Amino acid sequence: MTGTRRVRPGGGSRPAGRRAQILRLAADLFHRHGYHQVSMTEVAGGLGITAPALYRHFRGKPELLHQVVGGGLDALAAALAPVRGTAELCAALSTVAIEQRPLGTLWQRDARLLPPGRRAGLRRELRADVRLMAGLLRADRPGIPPADAELLCWSALSVYGGLSNHSFAPPRRRFELLLREIGTALLAVSFTGAADRPPVLAGPVADRPGERREELLAAAVRLFHERGFDNVSTGRLGAAVGMAGPSVYHHFDSKAALLAAALERSRERLRQEVGHALDGAAAADAALAAGLRAYIGFARRHGHYLGAMLSETERLAPADRKAAVDFRRDFLRTWVGLLRQVRPGYDAAEARIRVHSMFALVNDGVRNRPHSERADLADCLERMARAVLGL
Missing domain, CATH: 1.10.357.10 (Tetracycline Repressor, domain 2)
Incomplete structure (x- = not known):
């Protein structure tokens, strides 16, 4: 691994010593508090080292997040490498879900805050894992269309990654068995005869009192979700609905108030x-x-x-x-x-x-x-x- 790109280890190797401790602590802090809520000083303090000592390992917080998420994907790739068949696949995913519990949240919530090039590189790694999983599934279910196999495998990753959203867990052995059962049932689903069901569109918000406020709420939700609260300026919010940035304050006292209302x-x-x-x-x-x-x-x-x-x-x-x-x-x-x-x-x-x-x-x-x-x-x-x- 380097500061600008990641080299995925071929045998599931792990960084050694202090670097590994930093990555573990940062993953836990980002998971529990969110990327923007955690400072490099806090990460350093959690390990009893100074911030300059931390910067000798990572040039900044974006690189630290990149390596934290990438390390979770490395663990996933290493677990998938020896798998043969969907039964082993569900067992491997269960182990990764338990041992890399922050990964789901880090991928869904925090990885979107990375620079586009780094985010795209991580997604290419994940796509390669999904293609491998889909190949295993199609070997066990030869008649399944490739698109269906990939949808099932992406969904399996979502299911196992969803464990990041809660902290409780049964005893380890029971937990693994339950996760395998859920994964096995999911990967056995057939979409044959699935009906086309277009979404019911929401009614328009135009021509009613507070229309511009409603437009701001809708734009804020979209932009905050796509870019993160800290990365969205009032200027961008205003531009999304055709107004100047300062005009946002005619409708909301602050950007935080807009987020709360949205x-x-x-x-x-x-x-x-x-x-x-x-x-x-x-x-x-x-x-x-x-x-x-x-x-x-x-x-x-x-x-x-x-x-x-x-x-x-x-x-x-x-x-x-x-x-x-x-x-x-x-x-x-x-x-x-x-x-x-x-x-x-x-x-x-x-x-x-x-x-x-x-x-x-x-x-x-x-x-x-x-x-x-x-x-x-x-x-x-x-x-x-x-x-x-x-x-």
């Missing part, structure tokens, strides 16, 4: 659309089915909303962050409760892991091109989500 609007829409579907069914199994379709529909229309909710919540002021976290916990608790009614054999830990995995699968699936452009995407996502939930 995420609050996201929660309102999610509560209204999906909560209504969950509450409108008479039985738990019907509620899960209706809620799943509603969530997939919401995700297809509002992928940026979900992305920003996951990636930018830590940038909120404490009171706003608490409201966002409380909503997420309540939303998760509802789904876990319904799943346990339908599957009484699941304890709380298993149900939570399955629900987290389902959300990760859908949230990533609506944004992962070119598969996100499939006409039958909604049906494919529903089939995979049901497999992950054990339905």
